[in-house]
Amino acid sequence: GAVVSQHPxxxxxKSGTSVKIECRSLDFQATTMFWYRQFPKQSLMLxxxxxxxxxxxxxxxxxxxxFLINHASLTLSTLTVTSAHPEDSSFYICSxxxxxxxxxxxxxxxxxx
Amino acid sequence: GENVEQHPxxxxxxxxxxxxxxxxxxxxxxxxxxxxxxxLGKGPQLIIDIRSNxxxxxxQRIAVTLNKTAKHxxxxxxxxxxxxxxxxxxxxxxxSYDKVIFGPGTSLSVIP
Numbered sequence: 001g002a003v004v005s006q007h008p009x010x011x012x013x014k015s016g017t018s019v020k021i022e023c024r025s026l027d028f029q030a031t032t033m034f035w036y037r038q039f040p041k042q043s044l045m046l047x048x049x050x051x052x053x054x055x056x057x058x059x060x061x062x063x064x065x066x067f068l069i070n071h072a073s074l075t076l077s078t079l080t081v082t083s084a085h086p087e088d089s090s091f092y093i094c095s096x097x098x099x100x101x102x103x104x105x106x107x108x109x110x111x112x113x
Numbered sequence: 114g115e116n117v118e119q120h121p122x123x124x125x126x127x128x129x130x131x132x133x134x135x136x137x138x139x140x141x142x143x144x145x146x147x148x149x150x151x152x153l154g155k156g157p158q159l160i161i162d163i164r165s166n167x168x169x170x171x172x173q174r175i176a177v178t179l180n181k182t183a184k185h186x187x188x189x190x191x192x193x194x195x196x197x198x199x200x201x202x203x204x205x206x207x208x209s210y211d212k213v214i215f216g217p218g219t220s221l222s223v224i225p
Contacts, residue, residue, distance in 0.1 A: 006156075034212060043202060043215045044157065093156050095213075102147065102206070102213050104156040 002028050002098045006105035013084055014113055021079045021108045023094030029074035030096035035067075038091040038107075050077040084112045115140040117205050119216030127224050132190045134219045136203035139184065143205040146179060146186045147213065151200045160201075161188070193223045 003026040013019050023033055031052045036044040048069050049057040056069035066088075068080040077096075081088055089112045095104040116139040126132050138146075144165035149157035163170045163177045163186065170177050174193075179186040190197055203216040 004156075043217045046212050046214070049212060100145070101159065101162065103159065104149070107154075107156045109154070 002026075002096070002101070002103045004094065004096050004103050004105040006092075006094055006108050008108060009106065010109040010111075012111045012113065015085050016083055019081045019084055019110060021081075021092055021094075021110075023077045023079070023096070023105055025075045025096045025098070028096070028098040030077075030098060031074060033071060033077040033094055033096045034102070035069060035077070035079050036093045036095065038093060044093060047079075081110065084110070086112045088112050115143055115205055115207075115214040117203060117214050117216040119203050119219055121219060122217065123220045123222075125222045125224060126193050128193060128195060130193055132188075132193050132197070132221055132223075134188045134201055134203065134221075136186050136188075136205075136216050137184055138186070138205040138214075140205065140207070141181075141184065142207050145206045146177070147204050147206070148175075148177060148188050149202045149204065149215075151202065151218075153199075157202060190221075193221075195223050195225050197221060198223045 005024045007022045033050040035047045038044045047062045050069045050071040052071045058064045071077040091107050093107040095102050119136045147162035150160045151157045161175050163179050174191045176189040200218045200220050202218045204213045206213045
C-alpha cells in the first residue's frame, strides 16, 4: 500500500508555544489530505480537510485560527497548533487519498505541559 | 451528516475462534466502507475495504459483508491469533475525496 509519514512522532512543549506537524505522502501525490485527532480510548475525529493550493475546510467546532493547516505541495501538508495548551494534548493523525483509498500516517503524540 | 455505529465496544475470544464486529451507517449515499486496525500508539492500518457494488469480500482470514438495504456491514476474522489483538474501526465514505467517518471502535483481545 501507499506510505504516509509524519514528523515528529512525538513532541513535548510548554504551554503557549506553537508546534508544527508535517504529513508527507512518500510514493504518491495527494491533492487532498485529512487531519484527525484522537484522545485516549476514543475514535478518530476529523479536524479538517487539507486541499493543495487552497484553504483547508474545518469541521464544526475546530478553531481554524488555532489549528493552522498549510498544504503547500502535492506531497506535504502541515498542521500548526498555535499557542498550545494542555487540553490540546492528543494524538494527531494525518491521512491521504490515492486510488480511492485513504492511507493513514503513524501519528504524532503531542504533550503540552 | 454520516454517523457510524459499531458493536461491540470490546470483544474477547479464544485463540482459534472467530470474531465478528458489526457496524451500521446512516447516510445512504455512502459507497465505500473500509476497516482499519490500530495497534497501541500507531496510526490506523487499512486491513480490508468494500464498495457498495459488492456484497462480500474476503482476504485470507478476514472477510467483510455489506447489506446496503439495511445499511449494515460486518467484519469477520476467522482462526484468530494473539497478534490480531488491537482496536478495529469501521468507517464509511461517500466520493473518493470525501471525509472518512469512523465508528467508535472495537477493542479485540485474543486470548492464547
